[in-house]
Amino acid sequence: MDYNWNWGVLFEEPYLGWLVMGVQWTFAVAIAAWALALVVGILVGVGRTLPSRPIALVCTAYVELFRNVPLLLQMFLWYFVMPELVPDDMGRWIKRDMPNPEYVTAVIALGLYTASRVAEQVRAGIESVGTGLTNAAYANGFSVAQTYRYVLLPISFRLIVPPMTSEFLTIFKNSSLALTIGLLELTAQSQQIAEYTFNGFEAYTAATVIYVCIALVATLVMQVAERYTRIPGYMGSK
Amino acid sequence: MAGFDFAVILNNLPFLWQGLQLSLLLTGLAILGGIVFGTLLALMRLSGILPLSLLAATYVNLIRSVPLILVIFWFYFLVPLALGRPIGSFYSALIAFTLFEAAYFSEIIRAGIQSVRKGQVHAGQATGLNYWQIQRHIVLPQAFRNMIPILVTQGIILFQDTSLVFVVSLRDFMTVSSIVARTEGRLVEMYIFAACVYFVICFAGSLFVRHLQKARTA
Amino acid sequence: QDITSGRLGAIAERGSIVLGHRESSVPFAYLDENQNPVGYSIDLCMAVVAAVEETLGKDLEVQFVPVTPQTRIALMANGTIDLECGSTTNNLTRQEQVEYLPVTFITGTKILTRKDSGIASVDDLDGKTIALAQGTTNERAIKAAVEERGLDVRILPVKDHAEGMLTLETDRVDAYSTDHILLHGLIQKSRTPDDFAVVGDFLSYDPYALMIPRNESDFELVGKRALAALFRSGEIGEIYERWFGPMGVEQSDLLQASFQLNALPE
Amino acid sequence: MIEIERLSKWYGDFQVLTDCTTRVARGEVVVVCGPSGSGKSTLIKCVNGLEPAQKGRITVESVDVTARGTDLTRLRSRIGMVFQHFELYPHMTVRENLCLAQQKVLGRSRDEAVAKAEALLERVGLSQHIDKHPGALSGGQQQRVAISRALAMDPVAMLFDEPTSALDPEMINEVLDVMVELAREGMTMMVVTHEMGFARKVADRVVFMDAGAIVEDRPTEEFFGSPSSDRARDFLSKILDH
Amino acid sequence: MIEIERLSKWYGDFQVLTDCTTRVARGEVVVVCGPSGSGKSTLIKCVNGLEPAQKGRITVESVDVTARGTDLTRLRSRIGMVFQHFELYPHMTVRENLCLAQQKVLGRSRDEAVAKAEALLERVGLSQHIDKHPGALSGGQQQRVAISRALAMDPVAMLFDEPTSALDPEMINEVLDVMVELAREGMTMMVVTHEMGFARKVADRVVFMDAGAIVEDRPTEEFFGSPSSDRARDFLSKILDH
Numbered sequence A: 001m002d003y004n005w006n007w008g009v010l011f012e013e014p015y016l017g018w019l020v021m022g023v024q025w026t027f028a029v030a031i032a033a034w035a036l037a038l039v040v041g042i043l044v045g046v047g048r049t050l051p052s053r054p055i056a057l058v059c060t061a062y063v064e065l066f067r068n069v070p071l072l073l074q075m076f077l078w079y080f081v082m083p084e085l086v087p088d089d090m091g092r093w094i095k096r097d098m099p100n101p102e103y104v105t106a107v108i109a110l111g112l113y114t115a116s117r118v119a120e121q122v123r124a125g126i127e128s129v130g131t132g133l134t135n136a137a138y139a140n141g142f143s144v145a146q147t148y149r150y151v152l153l154p155i156s157f158r159l160i161v162p163p164m165t166s167e168f169l170t171i172f173k174n175s176s177l178a179l180t181i182g183l184l185e186l187t188a189q190s191q192q193i194a195e196y197t198f199n200g201f202e203a204y205t206a207a208t209v210i211y212v213c214i215a216l217v218a219t220l221v222m223q224v225a226e227r228y229t230r231i232p233g234y235m236g237s238k
Numbered sequence B: 001m002a003g004f005d006f007a008v009i010l011n012n013l014p015f016l017w018q019g020l021q022l023s024l025l026l027t028g029l030a031i032l033g034g035i036v037f038g039t040l041l042a043l044m045r046l047s048g049i050l051p052l053s054l055l056a057a058t059y060v061n062l063i064r065s066v067p068l069i070l071v072i073f074w075f076y077f078l079v080p081l082a083l084g085r086p087i088g089s090f091y092s093a094l095i096a097f098t099l100f101e102a103a104y105f106s107e108i109i110r111a112g113i114q115s116v117r118k119g120q121v122h123a124g125q126a127t128g129l130n131y132w133q134i135q136r137h138i139v140l141p142q143a144f145r146n147m148i149p150i151l152v153t154q155g156i157i158l159f160q161d162t163s164l165v166f167v168v169s170l171r172d173f174m175t176v177s178s179i180v181a182r183t184e185g186r187l188v189e190m191y192i193f194a195a196c197v198y199f200v201i202c203f204a205g206s207l208f209v210r211h212l213q214k215a216r217t218a
Numbered sequence C: 001q002d003i004t005s006g007r008l009g010a011i012a013e014r015g016s017i018v019l020g021h022r023e024s025s026v027p028f029a030y031l032d033e034n035q036n037p038v039g040y041s042i043d044l045c046m047a048v049v050a051a052v053e054e055t056l057g058k059d060l061e062v063q064f065v066p067v068t069p070q071t072r073i074a075l076m077a078n079g080t081i082d083l084e085c086g087s088t089t090n091n092l093t094r095q096e097q098v099e100y101l102p103v104t105f106i107t108g109t110k111i112l113t114r115k116d117s118g119i120a121s122v123d124d125l126d127g128k129t130i131a132l133a134q135g136t137t138n139e140r141a142i143k144a145a146v147e148e149r150g151l152d153v154r155i156l157p158v159k160d161h162a163e164g165m166l167t168l169e170t171d172r173v174d175a176y177s178t179d180h181i182l183l184h185g186l187i188q189k190s191r192t193p194d195d196f197a198v199v200g201d202f203l204s205y206d207p208y209a210l211m212i213p214r215n216e217s218d219f220e221l222v223g224k225r226a227l228a229a230l231f232r233s234g235e236i237g238e239i240y241e242r243w244f245g246p247m248g249v250e251q252s253d254l255l256q257a258s259f260q261l262n263a264l265p266e
Numbered sequence D, E: 001m002i003e004i005e006r007l008s009k010w011y012g013d014f015q016v017l018t019d020c021t022t023r024v025a026r027g028e029v030v031v032v033c034g035p036s037g038s039g040k041s042t043l044i045k046c047v048n049g050l051e052p053a054q055k056g057r058i059t060v061e062s063v064d065v066t067a068r069g070t071d072l073t074r075l076r077s078r079i080g081m082v083f084q085h086f087e088l089y090p091h092m093t094v095r096e097n098l099c100l101a102q103q104k105v106l107g108r109s110r111d112e113a114v115a116k117a118e119a120l121l122e123r124v125g126l127s128q129h130i131d132k133h134p135g136a137l138s139g140g141q142q143q144r145v146a147i148s149r150a151l152a153m154d155p156v157a158m159l160f161d162e163p164t165s166a167l168d169p170e171m172i173n174e175v176l177d178v179m180v181e182l183a184r185e186g187m188t189m190m191v192v193t194h195e196m197g198f199a200r201k202v203a204d205r206v207v208f209m210d211a212g213a214i215v216e217d218r219p220t221e222e223f224f225g226s227p228s229s230d231r232a233r234d235f236l237s238k239i240l241d242h
């Protein structure tokens, strides 16, 4: 089991180009999915805490459904199953005429899945603000909407900045699952380099280092964000 | 692919069951291994001995910033190289999952230990108990009781994560469902069925977690 | 010959031999209705296994590990599998990592498409989408051909032949490409064989062989000997007939010549 | 002004309030006391509809709180409420805490709101803290801000739920002093508290609760002079002699 | 018995204790009081080494607590300590809470330990709760169990850190009564508390702290009769007249 080391391969064309492309796709998927996840996740998370039973129920169902099925399977459901369930024309459009079907599918699958996790954080954030403050706002004469707008959301958003950091990192990592539907993001590219050059060590190391760098940068950025959003002297914000 | 044919599920039930067994086995063993190794990492981090806690922290943060798929690739191909002998793909995957999940378990366990109020340690010290007696009788029992719901939740996540061995064709439930789906050309039925199975198991798990939490606050 | 060291020794010690197999390379190695691996290459591998058992003087447990085009070389190189039974092309680049036993089949890259797609050769792929299995020689052959002709072709990478066929069947792509013989196998296993056709010229030369670890000359000798015996005795003809007969694929002159060349005397 | 009639309330199977009847007239100060868990907080939260009741009726200035269709938001803006744990908005400065509802609920202009806030803070002696966040203030200061926040809405009545029980002993008086002054100015007040000194000083009536029921409801001197129930006597003896 | 000499302590740059000197003789009861954050808890935790101090010396029965190499575990087993938040072990029954250290530290047999536990619980009137978990008891009951737990080790002295400040007012006396009895039996006690009634009744001396320093350390009657410092007078006036 002798192994021929060759780090130079990472800097040769076309392999360097592949890595760069892989990073671009990883970012493209992660960022777009994150935007989707934030929008849907915040709506669903707020919905779960509303006094209206039906809305809360629908939002709870969403969260349970999306977080209890493996993401890989959700990718497949969106990619293979969904086009077969819609009317034929539409299915064909999705599969053939939609630009970048793998990319769009990956973003939707990853975004909606992550939304269920974001929703949980949002809900936890709102609930941790506590009934005391909520009652205070109501007693002040605020309506439900005003209470959310001026009290619950501003506080809970600040509280959930740290858990959101880790969700943001998770979405980068989970974007690697897009390789199963044929999107050549970073992990897929490193694997392809391993196949072409048989220098698996080097290829996987390159991908690992890039992921670690992404994590480091994201953590730093979020730490700054945390500092700016911290509420002076409030319990729960360290 | 017009028309549903759910008979395909019945015909392949034994095969699917084998896959599910492998998923569950992998999950169970990885949870055990992950908790043992994770506790070790957590104790290292809280030990107050700088090299140890630095080592553990580096490991945990490294693993947590890398996608599981990449870790699986690493271990699937490199464990035999490192060991100098093949150990079979199941064990490669098991090692990958154990080491990967240990990083997550260690964070849970660390938080669990820290969730025990400092006053409890003080109370133990004030009656003259030593470090190990306090850990053994006061801190760890409370820490684990506090942690159980989160540990179970992480177990559910781990169970879902095992589906990723699909990328190396290990015959877990996900892979097996895919094989049936593709060889029989019954994608829609099989993937929906697989989703239902995962959902039922994981949802039951999260109901159990909720029950635990309610039992604890009551 | 020294059977106590090297891979043979390791196999003897653990009492089992690990065969890597493909899951959708019809008829070389694929899954039967009980999801067990069967096929032409599997039968040849079993002959090699029998020879290994004889050499070692003990019965071996046979373990099957599924492999894909992306994993097979790495798993061979890292020692997870002892012998690969699939549809692997023997080429010199790969010989930097692994070793091969004598050629057992000869084929080349062609294109599978729907009969009504209007595609008759690579040149017709312009503006179309084709699925390619990652890590195959065919992937490179098609990419090279496309580049040479300056065509605009969208490529969808897939994991293996089953997934390639799936994307074609579900209309996600216009064509799938791999070795000619495998394409026939895929059509045969399809639920609507009449819809598909294999088109175009051979775009590559792909001699198949069983893959073994590199620098294992003792093991290699046992394998060569086992295959030579099959070639000499004509038993290869029976095995061939069993798997290719139903498909109506005869042994080509080239393949027969190859069998002859490797039917070395003891 | 506040009339509570035969109010009963359940949490699931558990009855928290049983047939409670009492009233607070305009300008009156009523202290509610009783052992922990006896339902004092629940009763007071029912008054401005923060908790719904299943039976009985509450009216505030002839508005039926318990009726469906009552505009609770409007009602609440006219009743001030002060909580045990202050419940200031932690992400806003003291000024914002006092101005927010004035602007959003009463529709006052920014200038009006700020002027009001400054005047109130001046009164409780906290003018110099107007730009701080609540987290930077001591408990006693926070509670005085909370009282000002409620007063900023020009309430017709004030509800207090154990306003001093989360405070360090040395800070209790600075809050009680503000409340005493308020009472002397004629504010209608309903105060849940264990501070019997405060009750003696300003309360017109004392309501004693036990296990969800109102056991005594009598003028202050009568209550302290000769509590009629054993339970109240017992409670008073425990709470007074340390 | 307990001697504190010129003790100073820092948390990082922040000095919590400044040059504190005092002593508690055998059988004496000393009450420590002072405003919040003045360092009372820190001081008392230093006495049995729960917090390390950077400067100065503490000796307990001639054992130097602050010296390196002192067997703190052994020392602590001889000093009982009671905390503001009880700190009973929530996962054990009351019996286990009382027996754990007796068995593990003193090496008593199970029977001895249980007999001791039963006797102590009898004394504080909680025999019937011996099999319950702490969570099932009221705050006052929990604190009485916590006192019993400390007494089970046959301590030579007892430290109390605001033992009644987390209790509902009606439960304060049941705990103070136990402490008064203990004091009358001659236990050496150092008690951080705001309960001036208790201090008056049983304390031999009162130590008043402010901003980390001991401002007054005088016999009880003198302290209440004529506190010499403005800060103490101010504090007493705030804490006594409500």
Ligand SMILES: Nc1ncnc2c1ncn2[C@@H]1O[C@H](COP(=O)(O)OP(=O)(O)OP(=O)(O)O)[C@@H](O)[C@H]1O
Residues within 6 Å of the ligand: D011, D014, D016, D035, D036, D037, D038, D039, D040, D041, D042, D043
């Ligand atoms: N949301 C709730 N669900 C179920 N029971 C509740 C809820 N809120 C309060 N209770 C119960 O109702 C009873 C009365 O509670 P309430 O808070 O009104 O008491 P209280 O007199 O204010 O006591 P305290 O002095 O401790 O504040 C208690 O037994 C409490 O446990």
Ligand SMILES: Nc1ncnc2c1ncn2[C@@H]1O[C@H](COP(=O)(O)OP(=O)(O)OP(=O)(O)O)[C@@H](O)[C@H]1O
Residues within 6 Å of the ligand: E011, E014, E016, E034, E035, E036, E037, E038, E039, E040, E041, E042, E043
């Ligand atoms: N672990 C710590 N790190 C930093 N500062 C601390 C720590 N523990 C306490 N302090 C600070 O030390 C000072 C004294 O604290 P201590 O708890 O001894 O006060 P106290 O007199 O007991 O007050 P209280 O009446 O509120 O209990 C306070 O200002 C507190 O903020």
Ligand SMILES: [Mg+2]
Residues within 6 Å of the ligand: D040, D041, D042, D162
């Ligand atoms: Mg209350």
Ligand SMILES: [Mg+2]
Residues within 6 Å of the ligand: E040, E041, E042, E162
């Ligand atoms: Mg303290």
